[in-house]
Amino acid sequence: MQQEQKKSEPQTESRNLHHEDLALKTAAQYFGEELMPLLGITGKAKYVAPTELIKLEARQMYQDFNYVSADNTWIHLEFESDSITTEDLRRFREYEATTSRTYQVQVITYVICSSQVRKPITKLTEGISIYRIKAVRLKGRNSDRLFALLEAKEKQGVPLEKEDLVPLLLSPLMSGRLTIGERIVKSLHFLQSSPNAVTKTELEKMQAVMYTLALKFLSKKDLGKVKEMIFMTELGQMLVDDGIEIGLKRGLSQGERKIVSLIRKKFSKGLTISAISEELELDGTYVEKVISLISEDASRNDLEIAEILISQN
Known part of the structure; x- marks a missing residue:
């Protein structure tokens, strides 16, 4: 997400705790199925592709999401809450080169930027080489308006539907007066108060997406509030059960x-x-x-x- 030396604590935590793997994989699947079209990313994802690359020097390179599209081109998604730097572009280029050589495929990198990123850098020129990524910004979407619309529907007694809930999953990337953590908590409240809008499985997938974005964007302190909400859900219980099982095995x-x-x-x-x-x-x-x-x-x-x-x- 950022330069490798400034990766956030939540991101490190997510890689050290194996019991969060279920949520991450579920989020990846749902992102490819439902959210890529909302982001304007062309191409339909057939299935989730590997995101962990191991070079000969045994340095692991973790990417956010990879998908294989219908034409077998790989779609690589990265999330950025800070401005895209030249070092970020070098890192993305390394991901692409390693993936392309390892799997013999073409790769297109999309960087999903939060509303805080005003003018993202999308091109890196070094020597005669020019490298480009595609930046996706939700600059025209305001989370305050989205929340107000859903609250108005609830007050009128109009049940929320799937089409109302899916945009909530992108609220951490939108603009608005609330912090990212507050948006995630508010979105989780809407999801949990509308269980009839989607199936139980789909609700768990949506919660997994919110949890994954929380891990990407929140500090350890802010992440605590989101974890409290997640652990009250069935997805949270699965994470707890899995964590207990791993803890017992370790013990x-x-x-x-x-x-x-x-x-x-x-x-x-x-x-x-x-x-x-x-x-x-x-x-x-x-x-x-x-x-x-x-x-x-x-x-x-x-x-x-x-x-x-x-x-x-």
């Missing part, structure tokens, strides 16, 4: 690792299997299995052995 792995470490130390001192099992009060078969895994591959560390043991249970 089991760490506990098992400590036992493996003790067995390794005793074994390195020349103690027999029976002596180790007696001293540590462990089942002899379990101790034998641990020592077997240690002996099979000396490069395995304690955590790797612990995870093997857990997977075998």
Whole structure:
């Protein structure tokens, strides 16, 4: 989104927490299906394409969204809340070049700019090379007017429909008196108060888009309010359940690792299997299995052995 050295805390957090992967993938799917036409992006997305590129130097390059269009051209979307810099363009060019060479495809990069970006740079000239991106700005759309329209419908008792709710997903990129965080919270309120306008699955997809944009644009402090709202929804419960499952697995792995470490130390001192099992009060078969895994591959560390043991249970 910005230069690599100034990536936001929420963006880093989203990559470290595996349990948010579901929301990100769901948002990508819905973005391609519903929001690209609203942004004026030509071409229909057939399916979501990979967004993580690994170069030989083992540096991972994370892109926002990639889609394969009907003519097999890749549509690459990036979001910018700050002005587009020359360094951003170099980064986008690197993404395009790596993607094109890896998958043997043509790539077009669209940069979705918030209303704060007044005059986005779209061209980079270096030597005889000219690189261009397509900037998409929602400069003509005002979130205040959108919210006022929906509030007026609610007061009149007119039920909101899908066509009313979809534009809310772009409200963080529009202009308006509210902050981006306040717009996201307000949009989530509308979504949650209109459950009959869309199917349960579609509602979860919409919430996933809002959550993904929150991760992209909000500070850690502002993100807390959005998380509170998300975690009251069914999508939020799925994220919590997934996080608990991962937490349990991590806890089991760490506990098992400590036992493996003790067995390794005793074994390195020349103690027999029976002596180790007696001293540590462990089942002899379990101790034998641990020592077997240690002996099979000396490069395995304690955590790797612990995870093997857990997977075998």
